[in-house]
Amino acid sequence: MRESVRLSELTTLRVGGPALVAECGSTEALVATVRALDAAGVRVLLLAGGSNLLIDDAGFDGVVVRVGNAGVELGADSVLAEAGANWDEVVATTVAAGFGGLECLSGIPGSAGATPVQNVGAYGVEVAALLRRVRLLDRETGAARWAEPAELGFGYRTSVLKHRDDAVVLAVEFALDPTGASAPLRYGELAKVLGAGEGETRPAADVRTEVLRLRSGKGMVLDTADHDTWSAGSFFTNPVVSADRLPQVLAAIATHLGDAVKVPTYPAPEGTKLSAGWLIERAGFAKGFPDEQAAARLSTKHTLALTNRGTASAADIVALARTVRAGVLDRFGVTLEPEPVTVGLTL
Incomplete structure (x- = not known):
């Protein structure tokens, strides 16, 4: 204690x-x-x-x-990680041992136990696609058991475990590819640098190297000396707009940016997904907003990250988040939702 x-x-x-x-x-x-x-x-x-x-x-x-439980155990085609294991170290361990599957999730900060809670994803891969099972402690009964993925209600950056505290993740198990091939490459930027077509695979080690390079360029790999990494990663999730609201949102975008603007959209089960970073920038918030003297600023590398420049308080972060969210709502009629879990405060 x-x-x-x-x-x-x-x-x-x-x-x-x-x-x-x-x-x-x-x-x-x-x-x-x-x-x-x-x-x-x-x-x-x-x-x-x-x-x-x-x-x-x-x-x-x-x-x-x-x-702080941090054990990691490799199987013939899987990895079992205790909840407190450093996530990127888990990924690095699997890749170094010749397995594929998790490489696109390289460089993501945090613990293994947190990954199923919000269905962590990056570069076209989500935890939900790889998870075999999760060991949970039921806080009501005090019993521990293994839960199957179908029980977890996975969605975009969410699961039934998020925003509730009646279960504690103790360990996670993921399926791996023993051939060392990566997961199918579905993220255009990553596939391009690897010279791959959509859905093709590459050696997991090569993919991990490029993912870490791309993330570092966006300030998304932790570095004590770089205040752009003093963040919670992407602060807002990409908004999903229902089919009945999409024309209204697109019309608002056209009003402010012109009819010729190309809006990045992605299909989603509940509608159409828009890019939060794209909306933030087009709402007038540049990298590094508001200025060099501010204690809390948008990252100078990536507008989707809210960063602590060394002296920021939680109140500073909240104020910046509210400003950005209000600006996007005012201009485009889209409400951005925070990805981090808030404790003792609300936006």
């Missing part, structure tokens, strides 16, 4: 006030700690890599349970 820990030390946005922290270095410790705190009626905040959290400056009135 550690008292008065600044949660800014444990999150990639580097904001958040003080809290009592229980460090759990094994699955047994994690389960026992959560059970004991629940039995005592103590508020619990689960925290592992801290890459998808925006925590209030007042901190957390309860106990922050640090998920």
Whole structure:
């Protein structure tokens, strides 16, 4: 147990006030700690890599349970990772061992246990397509069990595990390709640099190298010396617009940008997906907004990342998020939804 820990030390946005922290270095410790705190009626905040959290400056009135179980075990065609394992290290381990499948998810900060919670995805690959099972602790019964992907209600950057706390992820298992071939390449920018057609594969190691290069160029690989990486990654999800609202949104875009503008759209189960970054830029928010003196700014490399320039508070991040969201709504009639989980505050 550690008292008065600044949660800014444990999150990639580097904001958040003080809290009592229980460090759990094994699955047994994690389960026992959560059970004991629940039995005592103590508020619990689960925290592992801290890459998808925006925590209030007042901190957390309860106990922050640090998920530190980090075992990784390779099988013949799978990898089993405990919840606290560093995600990129899990990916690197599989690629180095000659397996394919996870390489497009290279460089994503955070823990393995967080990946199914929000159905992490990048460069055309989502966790939902690779997950075999998740081990969950049911906080109501105190029992642990394996859950199948069909139970998790996966959607775009979401699952039934997001925004609820009655289950704790203890471990995850993913399917791998023992031939070392990558997942089919479906993201145009990545396929192009690899000289591949859509749906083709390449050696997983080559794909991982290019993914890390592309992410680094956008400030999306953690680097203590680079404030563009002091973020929660993409702060807003790409909005999905229903079929009945799409003409209205496209008309608003044409009004402000002209009829000839080419709007990037992508099919989605609930309608049409638009690019949040594209909308933010066309609403007048440039990279580095608002200025060099601001404590919280849009990344100088990627407008979808809200960054801490070294002295930002949670309130600074929230103010910037509200400004950007209001600007996009005012200009195009689209409400952007935050991707990070907020604790003790709302946008």
